[in-house]
Amino acid sequence: MVPHDDGAFAPMTEDAPSSSGFLDDGKNTIGSQLASRLREAIISGELQAGSKINLDKARKTFNVSLSPLREALARLISDGLVEFEDNRGYRVSSISLANLEEITTLREEFEVFALRESMRVGDVEWEGNVMRALHRLNRAERDAARPETLERWEELHREFHLTLISGCGKPILLHFCRLLLNLNDRYRRVFLTRTSGDRNVSQEHSEIAQGAVARDLDYSCDMLRQHIHRTGTNLRNHLATKGIL
Amino acid sequence: MVPHDDGAFAPMTEDAPSSSGFLDDGKNTIGSQLASRLREAIISGELQAGSKINLDKARKTFNVSLSPLREALARLISDGLVEFEDNRGYRVSSISLANLEEITTLREEFEVFALRESMRVGDVEWEGNVMRALHRLNRAERDAARPETLERWEELHREFHLTLISGCGKPILLHFCRLLLNLNDRYRRVFLTRTSGDRNVSQEHSEIAQGAVARDLDYSCDMLRQHIHRTGTNLRNHLATKGIL
DNA sequence: ACTATCAAAATAATCGATTATCTGTCAAGG
DNA sequence: CCTTGACAGATAATCGATTATTTTGATAGT
Structure with a gap:
């Protein structure tokens, strides 16, 4: 599981994203x-x-x-x-259409802002982390028939989005984004086990990441915003289908 | 309206801004x-x-x-x-220059966003609440020699800023803004017992509020941004004076 | 039938004591 | 000297039992 930040808004220990041989995993108590x-x-x-x-x-x-x-x-x-x-x-916590819509809107605002900041001040290590996260995500398979692949994909997906904005140097903002991502993931895991047919999500991620490391601010931000927005729209439709207001 | 509002992102006990005669104060346990x-x-x-x-x-x-x-x-x-x-x-939690600057930046982003939304969708009741909060704040005296007046002023000030954005219909956003305001207030209460001489804070508040109820989006947002920014600058100077990095 | 009232059951909050973990100190070995 | 390890004191985490509050359900009165 993705490390949950411990201290309040602590700058996230940044333990090497999950490649370390032995993981203390920090969950002691x-x-x-x-x-x-x-x-x-x-x-x-x-x-x-x-x-x-x-x-x-x-x-x-x-x-x-x-x-x-x-x-x-x-x-x-x-x-x-x-x-x-x-x-x-x-x-x-309850779910509702209004709640989902707020989460989507705030993700658009905050994550895009954080991405822009990351592109402005992120260093080479950040770039490297983004490319690694992208690669690992795109290599992960996502087979609706095998739940463990879905879980794994979700984890990597979450990791990708967090890494993307991790260069911004704003721990509180990252904390907020992490919360929103959490909340959003619940909707996706409950309502969306497969990607909508008309999307190529891998490509969307690639475009965002490529633009990010190329410091193409407007392009990358725009792609991210659309990416988040599309997911929101898909989820809204699924909620509507199940009669959730 | 306002979806699932109690619990996690609830409007923080903070006894009704109103003036209800008897207050349950909700602090039971x-x-x-x-x-x-x-x-x-x-x-x-x-x-x-x-x-x-x-x-x-x-x-x-x-x-x-x-x-x-x-x-x-x-x-x-x-x-x-x-x-x-x-x-x-x-x-x-520690304080630091970087922390203060992040808080200020995020307040500018989030509060302004929330104010704009409030002006877009806020109803008449919201307008009324804003005017009341403004009035009460401007009537409160702030005498550095009497700590209880400072505390009272802080409370009303906080209430004013929260009321200003309370019409936005976005509970999670309000929750974030409340946190940031909390964090910011600690800096002010510790480092700033009086207003910088070159400011007329009452007037700043009035301009923001008047613009808000008049739905003058750009003006009001701009005033709020400047207001937050000035406070941030003042605080930064005070921190610097005390040698805090 | 409907509402109000009260007691019992369910549930949450709190306490005091116990167990687990950490931190600093000091001695032995290198 | 510096490092390592073991001990003891300090501190945090957990438990089981007790107390307080809320909810439920039955009863009596209108």
């Missing part, structure tokens, strides 16, 4: 591990949007005590995946 | 109350930036048990005011 499991469960749709999270049941399901459970849930609140109300407990 | 106290302690500078938060000492200081303490700290992490690392505990 029960609370941390649980947070990862729950996050995955929510993003993957295993835990239904809007459903209540009963502490007692969750405690038994995951075989943990209340303390780490609350700890984990607190982190998911930061991620915007869980909602909480005093004395009323926790529930998985 | 010890954890909630503690979060408020700690937030205030950090923003006001009572808890020094970068300092470690020892759980045992904090527990004794505030006369609470670990559970609500951790609960409260978890919320401050969401706010970006506290950082955390597994098995290493909590510490008050």
